[in-house]
Amino acid sequence: MDAVAGDLTVVSDVAIQPKKPKLLLKNKIRREKKSYLCLHFLLTLILVQPKTCTTGAKVPAVIVFGDSSVDAGNNNHIETLLKSNFHPYGRDFFGGKATGRFSNGRVPTDFMSESFGLRKFVPAYLDPAYNISDFAVGVCFASAGTGYDNVTSDVLSVIPLWKEVKYYKQHQKKLRAHLGVKKANTIISEAVYLISMGTNDFLENYYTLSSRRSQYNITQYQNFLVNIAGSLIKKLYGLGARKLSLGGLPPMGCLPLERTTSFITGNGRKCNAKYNKVARVFNLKLSGLLKRLNAEFPGSKIVFSNPYPILQQIVQNPSSFGFESAAVACCSTGMFEMGYMCNQYNPFTCSDANKYVFWDSFHPTEKTNHIVAKHLFKTVLSKLL
Numbered sequence: 001m002d003a004v005a006g007d008l009t010v011v012s013d014v015a016i017q018p019k020k021p022k023l024l025l026k027n028k029i030r031r032e033k034k035s036y037l038c039l040h041f042l043l044t045l046i047l048v049q050p051k052t053c054t055t056g057a058k059v060p061a062v063i064v065f066g067d068s069s070v071d072a073g074n075n076n077h078i079e080t081l082l083k084s085n086f087h088p089y090g091r092d093f094f095g096g097k098a099t100g101r102f103s104n105g106r107v108p109t110d111f112m113s114e115s116f117g118l119r120k121f122v123p124a125y126l127d128p129a130y131n132i133s134d135f136a137v138g139v140c141f142a143s144a145g146t147g148y149d150n151v152t153s154d155v156l157s158v159i160p161l162w163k164e165v166k167y168y169k170q171h172q173k174k175l176r177a178h179l180g181v182k183k184a185n186t187i188i189s190e191a192v193y194l195i196s197m198g199t200n201d202f203l204e205n206y207y208t209l210s211s212r213r214s215q216y217n218i219t220q221y222q223n224f225l226v227n228i229a230g231s232l233i234k235k236l237y238g239l240g241a242r243k244l245s246l247g248g249l250p251p252m253g254c255l256p257l258e259r260t261t262s263f264i265t266g267n268g269r270k271c272n273a274k275y276n277k278v279a280r281v282f283n284l285k286l287s288g289l290l291k292r293l294n295a296e297f298p299g300s301k302i303v304f305s306n307p308y309p310i311l312q313q314i315v316q317n318p319s320s321f322g323f324e325s326a327a328v329a330c331c332s333t334g335m336f337e338m339g340y341m342c343n344q345y346n347p348f349t350c351s352d353a354n355k356y357v358f359w360d361s362f363h364p365t366e367k368t369n370h371i372v373a374k375h376l377f378k379t380v381l382s383k384l385l
Contacts (some may be wrong), residue, residue, distance in 0.1 A: 001354055004169070006366065007012070014327065017136040026194070030132055030349055032119045045126075046111065048368050049255070056087060056117045056384050057116065057117035057137075058116050058117045059116050059117075059118070059139065059190055059191060059192050059243070059384070059385070060136075060186070060187045060190050061118070061123055061136060061137050061138055061139070061166070061182055061187050061190075061191040061192070061200060062109065062112065062113045062116060062118060062137075062138045062191065062192050062193075062194060063138070063139055063141075063191050063193045063241075063343050064109045064122055064138075064139070064140040064142050064193075064194045064196075065141050065142060065164050065165075065168075065191070065193070065194070065195045065196075065232070065286050066142040066146075066194075066195055066196035066197040066247070067142060067143065067144060067145065067146050067147060067196065067197040067198075067199065067200055067201075068082075068102040068142075068144030068145060068362070068363060069102075069107065069108065069142075069196045069197070069199070069247075069363070070107050070108060070109045070121055070140065070194065070196045071100065071101065071102065071107070071124070071140065071142040071144040072099065072100065072107065072110075072121070072123060072127075072140040072142065073085065073099045073100025073101060073108075073123075073124035073127055073140075074100070074124045074125060074126045074127075074140065074141065074142060074143050074144075074159060075100055075129065075143055075144045075145070075158060075159075076099075076100040076127070077126070077128075078126070078143070078157075078158065078159060079157060080145070080156055080157045080158050081146045081156060081157075081348060082099065082144050082156045083144075084098065084099065084100055084102045084144070084342075085098050085099065085100045086098050086234050086343060087314065087321045087343070088104065088331065088342070088343070089101065089102065089103070089104065089342070089374060090103075090104065090105070090351050091104055091105075091240050091353075092104045092105035092366055093105045093106060093351060093366075094120070094121070098146075099124075100124065102144055102362070102363040103359050103363055103365060103369060104353040104359050104362065104365055104366050105353075105365075105369075106366050106369060106370070107369055108196070108307075108369045108372055108373040108376070109122050109140065109194050109196070109372065109373075110122055110373075111137050111369060111370050111373035111377075112194060112376070112381060115377040115381070116192060116244075116381075118137050119137060119138055119315070122139065122140045123135065123138065123139065123140065123289070124140050124322055125139050125140060125141050125167050126136070126167075127306055128260040129382070132171075132174045132175060132177075132178045133178070135171060135174075135175070136175060136178065136179065139162040139171060141159075141165075141167050141168055141171075142164065142196070142197075143158045143159030143164065144158060145158040145198075145204065145338075146159055146160060146161060146164070146197060146200065147197050147198060147200040147204075147205065147225075148161060148197060148198060148201055148225045148228040148229055149200035149201045149212070149224070149225060149228065150162070151205055151209075151211065151212060152192070152200050152201045152204060152205040155200075155204055155205060155208075155209070156204075159331055161197070161228070161285065165232070165235060165236075168236075168239070169239065169352045172184070172188060172239065172240075174366060175187065175188070175345040176303075185240065188240040188241070189241075189242050190242075190243070191241070191243065191245075192243045192245065192381070193236055193243065193245065193246065194242040194245050194247070194305075195229075195232070195233075195245065195246050195247055196223065196246075196247035196305075197247070198248075198249050198282065199249055199250065199252050199362075201221075201225055202249075202252065202278060202279075202282075203252060203257075203258075203275070205256075206218070206221055215265065218278060219281075222278070222281060222282050222285055223229070225282070225370035226282075226285045226289055227285060229246060229286060229289060230289050230293065233246065233293055233302060234293075234297075235292075237297050237300060241300075241303065242299055242300050243300075243301050243384045244300070244301070244303070245302075245303050245304075245305045245307065245380070245381055245384065246289075246290060246301045246302065246303070246304055247285040247288060247306075247307065248279075248282070248286055248287075248304060248305065248306035248307060248308055249279035249283055249307075249308065249309055249364075250277075250279065250307050250308055250311045251269045251271065251276045251308055251312045251315060251358045252272075252275050252276065252279050253272030253273060253274065253275030253276035253279070254271040254272075254276065254311075254312070254315045254326075255358070255361065255362055256327065256328055256329040256358050256360075256361045256362075257361040257362060258271065258275060259271060259272075259327050259328075259374075260328070260361070269327040269328075271315070278334075279308060280308065283304075283306055284309055287304045287306070290302050290303070290304050298327070300328060301383065301384050303318075303380050303383055303384060304379065305310045305376045305380050306380075307372050307376065310371070310372055310376075311364075311368075311372060314326065314357055314368060314371065315357060316363050318357055322354070322367075322370060323354075323355060323356060323357050323367075324356070325354040325355060325356050325357065325367075326356075326358070327356040328356075328358075329342075329356060329358040329359060329360050329361050330349060330350040330353045330355075330356040330358065330359050330360070330365060331333070331348075331349045331350075331359060331360040331361075335353025342359075342361075344362045353366065353367065354367045
């Protein structure tokens with residue numbers, strides 16, 4: 001029979017005397033210390049978890065190749081004039097930091113990484129602030145100003161495409177040393193590879209310099225670039241890539257630089273129809289390439305991420321997307337403002353980049369990048385899952 005009477009507890013007819021206050025205090029301290037140690041142990045487990053473990057991630061990593069449309073800051077660490085590691089670039093990035101991204105905030109691949117359940121940004125491979133643990137879940141080899149054509153990268157002394165691939169080979173060795181061959185190879189084969197370049201090949205090379213125009217007509221040059229794109233995908237496939245996205249060209253005739261040039265020549269701020277046609281034809285050629293490669297490479301998923309249609313919609317009807325201006329850039333007139341021409345001393349830079357489709361004369365604002373990335377993930381990239 002159990003009974004409770006005053007300070008005396010009776011259990012199964014055996015009397016147990018109440019504990020003394022000093023003993024109660026010691027037991028309480030011991031319990032609290034034990035609870036603290038358990039909590040400390042759990043927190044330690046959480047904090048020391050490898051950065052490759054991302055809760056809810058749909059893929060283990062994203063790996064980026066390309067130009068300024070996706071460069072996360074690699075140009076900061078090479079000898080080139082084409083940099084954006086100063087304000088007002090990055091003023092809407094996390095902490096207001098100018099990282100070397102050619103935008104007021106994040107670039108499309110940052111948003112794509114987030115959509116895949118990974119980090120909210122993809123770090124640059126040459127950035128010493130990050131290491132192999134960071135790069136295991138996402139790494140960017142892109143370089144602003146580069147293209148498929150090696151001549152394009154020579155214009156402003158940036159990283160050529162072949163060297164981006166060389167850096168990736170280095171990354172693979174580091175990854176295998178860090179995680180072991182089996183786990184690293186799993187990441188390599190299950191990662192999503194995002195490729196975005198081509199605009200510089202036309203605007204900064206073919207239509208600006210004479211060397212390639214003397215060798216190729218525009219159709220021949222397009223085919224020349226498509227062959228290089230095919231070689232890139234074959235090389236990445238040989239290195240273990242199985243899920244790849246090849247980006248197309250935007251309506252490059254509608255960049256603020258081209259529209260301002262039209263204005264100066266007396267044609268209003270119209271898009272350059274010739275350049276837009278070149279972009280559309282080139283995109284068709286890339287799409288055809290991928291159909292052939294998907295059939296050629298067993299076990300691969302290669303998709304075409306074409307930004308042209310959604311960007312064309314935004315440019316033609318900016319108000320329906322919440323923008324006020326598509327013809328000029330947030331950073332001043334939209335004429336030559338890119339890199340050092342768009343700086344904190346420029347008195348004309350807008351106060352609210354969300355009202356503008358373009359940040360500088362070549363590059364979209366973070367808001368535009370977000371819209372494009374969200375559209376491409378929903379319509380194309382989700383097929384890689």
